[in-house]
Amino acid sequence: MEERIVNSPIRPVRIAGIGRYLPETVVTNGELEERFGVPTGWIEEKTGVIERRRADVAGGETASIMGAAALAEALGDGPLELDLILNASGTPEQAIPDGGPLIQRALGLHRSGIPCFTVHATCLSFLAALDVAASMLTVGTHRRIAIVSTEIGSTGVSGVDPKSESLWGDAAAAVVLERTNPEQGSALERVLFRTWSEGADLTSIRGGGTKLHPSRPGAVPEDLHFQMNGPAVLQMCLRRAGRFFAELHPSLRTGGMDGSGPSERIDVAITHQPSKAGLEGMERFGVLRERTVVTLDRLGNCVAASIPCTLYEAIQTGRLQRGQRALLFGTGAGLSMAGALLTY
Structure with missing residues (x-):
């Protein structure tokens, strides 16, 4: 399809x-x-x-x-x-x-x-x-x-x-x-979301809902714990990244961001901070290390707060200033992938 x-x-x-x-x-x-x-x-x-x-x-x-x-x-x-x-x-x-x-x-x-x-x-x-x-x-x-x-x-x-x-x-x-x-120049230029539910079981907390409610007979604590097959998630994302980034913006290509003109340049990359392997994988499918703001080492993976926490750091340290363009990107359970281009 x-x-x-x-x-x-x-x-x-x-x-x-x-x-x-x-x-x-x-x-x-x-x-x-x-x-x-x-x-x-x-x-x-x-x-x-x-x-x-x-x-x-x-x-x-x-x-x-x-x-x-x-x-x-x-x-x-x-x-x-x-x-x-x-x-x-x-x-x-x-x-x-x-x-x-x-x-x-x-x-x-x-x-x-x-x-x-x-x-x-x-x-x-x-x-x-x-x-x-x-x-x-x-x-x-x-x-x-x-x-x-x-x-x-x-x-x-x-x-x-x-x-x-x-x-x-x-x-x-x-x-x-x-x-x-x-x-005034500030704008949300582009947002792209994609979900491939074939990967829904790769990242999950199975319990807490109506299927595995904690009060049901046979409920176990493991139902309420986070579970993820990290290598499978990374490989699934890598297989789809090239097409995803090309659709998000024509200057984005697997292996790097080649846009350098005024209408294409991306000044900073604000990504979800999943793990060391996840950040290295992002470099492989279009996010360059020198433009990526990293907070993983000091904050860890903060789930949905990772992107805005990292955006905060980029603004406070001057890496992202008014009129500059940021690439916001991440992956999530579902399996989902999302990106946005934001002129701050």
Whole structure:
């Protein structure tokens, strides 16, 4: 079956504010290597992570509190004029209510009436929400939308696998997106999503839903733990990457980004931070190392918060400045692949 080609029009929107929240607790490789009895340097070699943050869940540090803190920074000291709060997270704080209202409440806006809901596409939730928000702003139904990705992915690991335990980091990030004029230059130029459900079982948490509810007879803890066949995911992505990047933008080619002219140049690559192997694989199918902002070594894989956390770092360090173009890219369970071109 041929993939249906959907045109993605340029949408004149701008990131008016961005914020990030990192839990105070830092877990080093030395701590984990001692716990699991693996050699010094083993974790960094296998995953590319040197340290990661851990939320103090027992102390009441929730995903909504983290997300609210990131959104507070994104809002700054300006007037609070939000038409919508989108929760774009892959690890929900609880099943019901939706995480959006929990973030609104944690921000102290529990009587504001601001609508809230979740856009959930696992690690690609931020990109999916960016697409949704840009469309709403462009058609004129909204003026300012907050997108919040807040993740406590560390709760989904089994605690017995050193590679899995060491990969995940907890973090939150938020952006405030607003409608702008085409003359100002900021725009979401292109968004491309593709899903191949033949890979749906390669990345999963099987339990927690109606199929394997925790209360059913025979339920086992493993149903609630994250499971992934990393090599199979990488190979599946590599097989499809060439066509995907060529469709996303003509200057993107497997093995590198050759666009250098004013209308083609990509100044920085903001990718999901899946793992050392995942980042190396991205270089093979179109993302160059020298233009890629890396946070994996200090933050680990922060699920959907990886892309906005890395975007935050690119902006704060000056690697992405107004008028420059960023490639946002990632893969997620499904199996899905998504990319976006954003002029900041």
